[in-house]
Amino acid sequence: MDKTIDKVLDGAEKKMDNTVNDAVKGKDGTATVSEDGTAASQVSDPKKAAIGWNNYDFVAGDEIIFEDLVENEQIGEFPSKWDLFNGYAQVAEIDGVKCISLADDGAITPLFNDSKPYLTDAFTIEYDVYVVYGPDYGTDFNPHSWVVSTYLPTGSKIKKDDGSERTFNFQHQVSTGKDARILNGAYLPYNWPLPGNTERRTGATELNGVATNAWHHVAISFNKRAYKVYFDETRVINIPNAAKPDYFWIGCNQKERVFFIKNIRIAKGAVPLYDRLASDGKIVTYAITFDTGKATLKPESTGEINRITKIMQDDPSLKFEVQGHCDNTGSDAVNDPLSQKRAEAIVAALAKNGIAKDRLTAVGKGSHEPMADNNTDEGRAKNRRVEFVKK
Numbered sequence: 226m227d228k229t230i231d232k233v234l235d236g237a238e239k240k241m242d243n244t245v246n247d248a249v250k251g252k253d254g255t256a257t258v259s260e261d262g263t264a265a266s267q268v269s270d271p272k273k274a275a276i277g278w279n280n281y282d283f284v285a286g287d288e289i290i291f292e293d294l295v296e297n298e299q300i301g302e303f304p305s306k307w308d309l310f311n312g313y314a315q316v317a318e319i320d321g322v323k324c325i326s327l328a329d330d331g332a333i334t335p336l337f338n339d340s341k342p343y344l345t346d347a348f349t350i351e352y353d354v355y356v357v358y359g360p361d362y363g364t365d366f367n368p369h370s371w372v373v374s375t376y377l378p379t380g381s382k383i384k385k386d387d388g389s390e391r392t393f394n395f396q397h398q399v400s401t402g403k404d405a406r407i408l409n410g411a412y413l414p415y416n417w418p419l420p421g422n423t424e425r426r427t428g429a430t431e432l433n434g435v436a437t438n439a440w441h442h443v444a445i446s447f448n449k450r451a452y453k454v455y456f457d458e459t460r461v462i463n464i465p466n467a468a469k470p471d472y473f474w475i476g477c478n479q480k481e482r483v484f485f486i487k488n489i490r491i492a493k494g495a496v497p498l499y500d501r502l503a504s505d506g507k508i509v510t511y512a513i514t515f516d517t518g519k520a521t522l523k524p525e526s527t528g529e530i531n532r533i534t535k536i537m538q539d540d541p542s543l544k545f546e547v548q549g550h551c552d553n554t555g556s557d558a559v560n561d562p563l564s565q566k567r568a569e570a571i572v573a574a575l576a577k578n579g580i581a582k583d584r585l586t587a588v589g590k591g592s593h594e595p596m597a598d599n600n601t602d603e604g605r606a607k608n609r610r611v612e613f614v615k616k
Contacts, residue, residue: 430461537575
């Protein structure tokens with residue numbers, strides 16, 4: 226166990242790189258990760274890992290309060306936007322994709338808001354997790370590593386709680402069958418207290434067809450007293466009545482494994498689309514996202530695309546100018562055509578849902594109309610947006 230940790234964490238960056246690359250590529254070469262971090266050629270029979278997002282109803286909050294894409298961090302350093310409760314965390318790289326690795330009971334929490342609670346009555350949390358095929362690490366113990374536990378505690382002070390204050394605890398665990406590259410029966414336990422912390426309840430679910438040596442998307446939404454949790458295309462948890470949390474932390478609960486996360490985002494919950502349209506004459510959304518540097522819609526954008534589709538179906542007179550906006554990262558020569566292509570991709574997705582193309586106009590705005598300060602990470606996150614402007 227100690228030798229395994231040493232191979233990954235002990236001093237030399239080369240050892241870390243080799244271990245990570247082995248985990249990504251696999252000894253038999255059946256798994257890779259593309260340059261934008263998405264899974265590619267994950268298994269010999271890709272049909273088993275096919276993902277469908279048609280019923281995906283998650284919609285991200287419309288005001289980003291924390292985001293860490295890890296892109297500008299230095300490999301081997303502690304991630305600058307986080308605080309450490311205990312254990313070990315550092316910036317790593319998997320086939321050119323930067324991420325945060327956790328080990329040795331590592332537990333981290335966002336470092337912002339002057340250590341004051343920041344979660345509101347409605348919010349969303351998203352992150353990507355890398356599911357490792359354990360034997361590629363040269364160990365038979367706990368062959369499939371997941372990122373660990375997501376904790377949502379309550380309290381006036383941000384701290385690592387003892388369990389009594391947790392309003393939600395969602396754990397990623399492993400499947401049976403140490404040689405499986407596609408996980409079936411992957412176990413996800415969770416627990417939560419009722420409002421007022423009068424009673425704590427527990428539940429569990431299982432996932433099937435989960436590809437290893439691949440990134441997967443986790444999304445959590447809370448609305449006043451209700452939790453929904455999604456793993457890729459599946460809503461895995463639906464809790465109707467739980468205590469409201471105040472902050473968020475994430476940690477690995479096993480010293481003998483290493484875990485990887487990236488693309489962490491926390492946002493305040495969404496105002497209904499009709500209300501936004503009525504008050505502002507437009508809908509500003511952060512729930513439609515793209516692969517880095519590309520005009521490829523991420524699967525988790527489907528929920529918001531479907532909501533826009535619904536309001537246009539309900540009101541046939543509605544017409545929108547679909548605007549793509551970027552932050553100021555990169556040049557206008559890159560951002561302007563990219564934002565145009567992204568707007569066109571959204572129009573194509575709505576047309577695929579049955580919306581007539583003559584009701585939609587795609588316009589790329591590049592970085593020319595920022596709505597927040599481009600000198601901060603949060604400001605740039607707010608500027609990366611899509612607007613549906615009523616015509």
